[in-house]
Amino acid sequence: MDSFFVRYRNLLVLLAILLVQIVGLAVQVRRVNTGRYSLDPNDGPGVRLIRLWADALVSPPERGIHDTRLGIAYLWTNYFDLRNVRRQNRDLQQTIDRLRLEQASLLEDARQGQRLQALLGFREKYIYATLPAQVIGSSGNVQSHLFTIDKGEDSGLKPDMAVITGDGIVGKVRDVFPHSAQVLAINDQTSGAGAILETTRIRGILRGNADGQLMVVGVERDERIQPGEKVLTAGGDLIFPRGLPVGVVDKVVRDPDHDALVEVMVKPAAHLDRLDEVLVITSMQPRFSSQEQKDIDTSQSDAESIEEQLKASEIKAERLPGLDDSSAPAGQNPANPAAAGPPAPTLLPTLHPDRFSPAAAPAPGSSPAPTAPNTNSPPKTGAHPAQPGSPSGPGRNQ
């Protein structure tokens, strides 16, 4: 027996290690609603511990390499690469002046929009707090588009927070460690986000393919989809706010699995392969300034008081039976104008009025009025003078 273990110890060790890992894999997989299997996005305690160890082992050297690279770049930028700085400075100053003007007008528009949306009770989500972070590493695996940032639990990061750059969306926070976090990029094939095409308003699911190319899937074939159209976040995934830029349509290819569907290949707005700095959206709750909040409160109270007045007038109208005379013949109930028959035809203003003109018709019991010479204006009895036979005509007002 001993000779068996000694003779096959290499193979037995291999089998034991493989068996342990297979058992470990089995607990990380779960069956999804479609009947297929999927990796559990929520790591168990044991798996999370291994990821924590790996991060603790690899992140500090990565951070060191990253800081060294930044230091060298800083040295180069500040001491050696000073050519054209004055010209750049002048250009930038001009840009700042122009942007200030643009910002002033945009700010006014934004404030107005926020007030209006708050009044209408929209639940539109805005980005109100972001946290800048440096990308210090990646997964190093072509099948896993995951990268590590230098902010973690100590900075308030939580799983499923959206990660963006100034150009567009980047991904979402997956695992958070004490001093770092892993971000799943949008071009990973396990990623998913709601997307909408800006012009055609066609919606789909944003994810990556095996080559790390970004695409919108689940889109019905539509000839209106053209390269160059902007793709935005749809906002229904509870991760990315609506309307953030994703990229532009690169091309449209047929979905190999579904004949009726197409895959919209998207050129990402953010440089997903060369990320240095990103912004983590830490809060999407509306936060208005004190002045804006005061304006909103004032407008809301005004709106509420107007609404109350309307309700009160409706109640009063219901309690006033005199206005609704049920004994009146059909077509003569002033409280129910809809039942008064068809509206009286509108007469055009008289060009040359005489004593037969409706406006010049004398009231019963009064002396005939002299005809006004050259009167082109409409009669003062109303914009739509009624004919004698109409319900509101003089003969009815007895």
Place this chain on the structure above:
Amino acid sequence: MALLSADTRRDLEIHRYPLIVYLLVPLMSLVLQAWLPRVLGRYAWFDLPLVVTIYFALGRRSPIQGTLMGAALGIFEDALSHHAIGVNGIAKSCVGYLAASVGVRIDVENFTIRLLLNFLLSLLSSTIFLFVYRVLLGVELEWNWLVQLYIAIGNSVIALVLFPVLDRFQMHD
């Protein structure tokens, strides 16, 4: 030398290294594998932990050590990605075992053999990875064999440069 049996050759040609090399080289392979794709972008077609696993397995000629090193590096690679822990571990365990088993029987000092071994074992690692994902786990995974071919070529080229460098750290009696 030609009359030596396989066991005698194995006893003679086991490479030994300082402990610091055993610790630092795998660690650096993990760190660089995580960091270099940031510089090279989508053209990071290599798998440094796999190359290091093959190197130590071939040099040490111990299937158990090759298996353990492959498992450890693979698990750490999995932990740094969002893959299930163990997918890379299984692939690299098998590769470490096979590399050490092959190293007992053939002359691994030859550059052509090193090149060929790295190429074939890289493709084998990719195949096992795919097998575990699709067959054992039953999880859908899009796959591009062309990229895996590039990775196998990249590993072979890196091995050509890295193996002689690491050979310098060998301890000689």
